[in-house]
Every structure is written in structure tokens, then in C-alpha cells.
Amino acid sequence: MTARFGMRVSALLVTTALTVGAGATAAFAEPTAPDISQATEQRTLLKGSTTASYYWDDASGRAGDTGLPASGISMRKGLAASPSWPLMTEGYVIYKGKKAPFFIGDRGPGNPSNNGIMLDLDAKTFADLTGGTFNSSTLGVDGNGGAGHIKVQYVITKWGNGVGKKNHPVAFSTGAWGRKDTNPAKPPVDMVAVAAKKAEAEKAAEAKKKAEAEKVAALKVAAAKKAEEAKAAEKAVAAAPATLDANVAAAAAETDTSHTGTALALVGGLAVVGGAGFLSRGRIRKAVRR
Known part of the structure; x- marks a missing residue:
């Protein structure tokens, strides 16, 4: 656990001033905590790694806390503290394959952030990550081998709208937590x-490659078909003279046969006529002799 005395008071004064400016009624109303259940599925805006500690400030004073979190939201699981990120910034941490969502609802760590401890997780989340249990009496974590600091990867999925640095965290002593950042880190x-x-x-x-291949195959089939048709046409043209000659020969033969028959018929006719004449002459001769 880490102390955050002076810086908590400063941050709380800023938060209170903003709240009072919004109206007397709002000053006594606790802000609504964001829903971080889907944080691990959102777009990544920033990622990095740091050393994380844990705390649990419920204003009871049992763990040396100085009051409720700077955001005005009561302490709960998922509420983390940052020395520089805007309040209401959302994200998640990864430790040994385990993911845990968080939102920035407080300021801290204070002096430890000068030594690279840039994130204060709530004690219940810390217990889940380290295999321990949250002790509601001491507000500490038991059964995790005494681990109080762990190396985690952090992922920011949504920046808060207020003041604070929208980039990799810096120490609380830099005062970045109280300045408006107009140049957030590129995702x-x-x-x-x-x-x-x-x-x-x-x-x-x-x-596209498959469609082009199918098109080429179709064109090849069409080309082959046309080639077959052209080849068949060439054969037909090549065979045409022979067929014509055969037809002409057949016609000629028929014509010759017709002529021969006529000639034979003519000869036969002549023979008949000639015979008749012969017979007639024979008869005449015979009659004369009588």
C-alpha cells in the first residue's frame, strides 16, 4: 500500500472546486462510476508497462487514507489511482495472463511514483491478480506471499475528459495531473x-484469382470448340470436290446408259423395219413366180 497525503488533498481541492462550480446540488451527489465490464474488448489507445501497488481508501482512516477518492466516487473494486492520467480514464491491466479492468477514480501514488510505481490498483483487484484475499479488517491483501508491488502491462481504452496527461504516466510531482492535455498519444x-x-x-x-482462372478455362473451352468447328468445316470443304466428282460421274454414267438404250432401241427398230421389208420383198417375188 502507498501513502498519498498531500497530493490527495490537492487533487480533492481541484475536484471539489469543479463540483461546486457545477451547482450546489451536484456537490453532494456522488458521480456515477463508469461501466468497465467491456474494457478488455474496446479499442487500444495506449499500452505500456509499470509497477503497480495497491490501496483501499474508504475514509475510515484504518489504512492511513485521507478520505474518499479524488473523483468523489466511493471506493470499490476496479477504482484505481494514477499520478497523471485524467480521472475517469478506463483500461485494464494484465498480470501473468490475468486481465483486470479499472477506471481512474483517484490520484496516486505520490512519492512512490518518483521511483516508477505509476499505478495504484484497488486491494480487491490486486488480490485477484496475485492469488490472495482481501482483508476487510485491515484493508490489505493476505495470502499472496506478501506481494505489495507487481509488474503489470496496462492498456488504456478510453481517456477521461478532465485534466491530466493522456500518455504514458509520469510522477505526481510533475503536476501533469492538473494540466489539460491537448495532444494525446497516438493509438x-x-x-x-x-x-x-x-x-x-x-x-x-x-x-479474384479463382474467378480469373475460371474465366480463362471457359475461354479455352470456347476456343477449343471453335477450333473443332473450324476443323470440321475444313474437312467438309476438302471433301466437297470428291463428292462433286462422284455425282458428276454418276450423272454421266446415267446419261451414257440412256444413250445406249436409245441406240439399241433404234437398231432394234431398224431391224424390225428392215425384216418387214425383207419379208415383203420375198412375198412379192414369190407371187411373181406364180
């Missing part, structure tokens, strides 16, 4: 989205 490249986009592009390219 890192989302490798998952890049991979998905690449896969989609490869799928589209494969579909």
Missing part, C-alpha cells in the same frame, strides 16, 4: 486488426 497499431485486414485482402485476392 498504437492494432496488430489484430492489421492481421484481420490482411487475411481479408488475401481472401479477396484468392477469390
Whole structure:
């Protein structure tokens, strides 16, 4: 656990001034805590690593706290403190494969942030991550081997709208927590989205390649069909003279046969006529002799 005395008072004064400016009624109304249940599924705005401690400030004074969190939201699981991020900033931490969502509802750590401890998780979340249990009497964590600081990866999914540095955390002593940041960090490249986009592009390219291959195959089939038709036409043209000659020969033969028959008929006729004449002459001769 870490102390945050002077800086808690300063942050609380700023928060109180802002609240009073909003109206007397609002001054006594506790702000609504954000829903961080879907934090791990949102877009990544910033990612990094730091050392995290834990605390639990319920204004009871049992753990040396100085009052309720600076945001005015009562202490609860998921409420974390940052020395520089805007209040109501949302995100999650990763420790040994475990993910835990948080929102920044308080300021801290104070002096420890000068030594690189840039995040104060709530004791219940810390217990879950380290395999311990939250002690409601001492407001500490038991059964985790005495671990009070752990190395975590942090991911910011949403920045708070108020003052504070929208980038990698800096020590509380820098005063960054009280200045408006107009130049937030650029979101890192989302490798998952890049991979998905690449896969989609490869799928589209494969579909296009397949369509082109099918088109080429269809053109080849059409070309082969035309080639077959052209070949058949060439054969027909090549065979046409022979067929014509055969037809002409057949017609000629028929004509010759017709002529021969006529000639034979003519000869036969002549023979008949000639015979008749012969017979007639014979009869005449015979009659004369008589």
C-alpha cells in the first residue's frame, strides 16, 4: 500500500472546486462510476508497462487514507489511482495472463511514483491478480506471499475528459495531473486488426484469382470448340470436290446408259423395219413366180 497525503488533498481541492462550480446540488451527489465490464474488448489507445501497488481508501482512516477518492466516487473494486492520467480514464491491466479492468477514480501514488510505481490498483483487484484475499479488517491483501508491488502491462481504452496527461504516466510531482492535455498519444497499431485486414485482402485476392482462372478455362473451352468447328468445316470443304466428282460421274454414267438404250432401241427398230421389208420383198417375188 502507498501513502498519498498531500497530493490527495490537492487533487480533492481541484475536484471539489469543479463540483461546486457545477451547482450546489451536484456537490453532494456522488458521480456515477463508469461501466468497465467491456474494457478488455474496446479499442487500444495506449499500452505500456509499470509497477503497480495497491490501496483501499474508504475514509475510515484504518489504512492511513485521507478520505474518499479524488473523483468523489466511493471506493470499490476496479477504482484505481494514477499520478497523471485524467480521472475517469478506463483500461485494464494484465498480470501473468490475468486481465483486470479499472477506471481512474483517484490520484496516486505520490512519492512512490518518483521511483516508477505509476499505478495504484484497488486491494480487491490486486488480490485477484496475485492469488490472495482481501482483508476487510485491515484493508490489505493476505495470502499472496506478501506481494505489495507487481509488474503489470496496462492498456488504456478510453481517456477521461478532465485534466491530466493522456500518455504514458509520469510522477505526481510533475503536476501533469492538473494540466489539460491537448495532444494525446497516438493509438498504437492494432496488430489484430492489421492481421484481420490482411487475411481479408488475401481472401479477396484468392477469390479474384479463382474467378480469373475460371474465366480463362471457359475461354479455352470456347476456343477449343471453335477450333473443332473450324476443323470440321475444313474437312467438309476438302471433301466437297470428291463428292462433286462422284455425282458428276454418276450423272454421266446415267446419261451414257440412256444413250445406249436409245441406240439399241433404234437398231432394234431398224431391224424390225428392215425384216418387214425383207419379208415383203420375198412375198412379192414369190407371187411373181406364180
